[in-house]
Amino acid sequence: MSQAHHRKKHPEAVRQQLLEVAAKLSLEKGPGSVTLDAVSQAAGVSKGGLLHHFPNKLSLLDGLFTDLTDKLDQALAEKMRDDPEPKGRFTRAYIAVFFQPEGMADGEKWQVLTIALISEPHLRERWRQWVDRHLQENIGTDSALDAMLVRYAVDGLWLADLLGSPTMDAATRAAMMDRLLAISRL
Amino acid sequence: MSQAHHRKKHPEAVRQQLLEVAAKLSLEKGPGSVTLDAVSQAAGVSKGGLLHHFPNKLSLLDGLFTDLTDKLDQALAEKMRDDPEPKGRFTRAYIAVFFQPEGMADGEKWQVLTIALISEPHLRERWRQWVDRHLQENIGTDSALDAMLVRYAVDGLWLADLLGSPTMDAATRAAMMDRLLAISRL
DNA sequence: GACAAGAAACCGTCCAGACGGTATGTTTTT
């Protein structure tokens, strides 16, 4: 190790690596283990290297937030593109992204962020804005009470996953998804 | 200060005070500020005093968990008692407790715990058990898919409150509650 | 294409503060 000095430099790759490692670390060793030391080490970079890309810890989490919301937006847009029915389109995309099997592979990465989201006012504000933006963008098609209700239910499901609550069996899960989709069309 | 030595002793009151202060502190200064020093000081007790009641930090959070779930159980039981219709009774109590105006006064105290719930395996397990217990106790009356859906929606609402997401206006909120109650009766 | 020169990408060390927890004393209650 410590040869990163001499190997070829891929700053963008390293940056991405740091973000992924941060999320991964939180999952495997708990969110408390996401320290600058641990992240940098697990990413094969020195702490100085980490602090070069992200001047402080909040900046690292902020980067992770941007990364994950971007991917989420992308996934949502993709799902919405394939949906012919305007009414409740966003809500259905919201459902689909949550329920897609590999989707959770990304969804799990939100663990650290969720904590940071509660703790850090700055990230709370960014989250507020994210929600608000999608609310505005899909006003008219997804403002119905039932649509909101469905999205809140998805959030609740997501939280239950995060907290490792008694997971329901696959069949119930599928039925739940169908029901949510149905309501989104009412 | 530091006169606690000489004033009358009410250990149970001090214990309660410590729990309340911990929750309150989290709300006002953020969950990160819930340290043994801060809590003990804000409660007018020395750190030694705090550690007498709760041998370590996890124990403090565990106490808070017990305290809040007890109150929650009590509130739920009360609401259920006043509900003549068996079907969805628990789910309606769940809704009512969340939507009651002063109910949130207690609900906000969950902030620190939520973080601890994600981080600490022990508390996650306790939460799992709490959910599971109520699921078992109300099997038959509240196992319907729609009932689950409603409860997940309430959780989502609760999370949104916690994250300070764009709060909906009182009218929408009331309508949402009505809708949830309606679904619980389907 | 060569080459200087500055910028960018890293490394390694050190530190100051915070935090959880221990150990031990003192007062109050029983």
Add this chain to the structure above:
DNA sequence: AAAAACATACCGTCTGGACGGTTTCTTGTC
């Protein structure tokens, strides 16, 4: 007198981050 309910002092560790160096890349100039 013994135990419970506190207080005081202290310690070890961890963590975020500052700092100054070293290596690689890029850019402008000829």
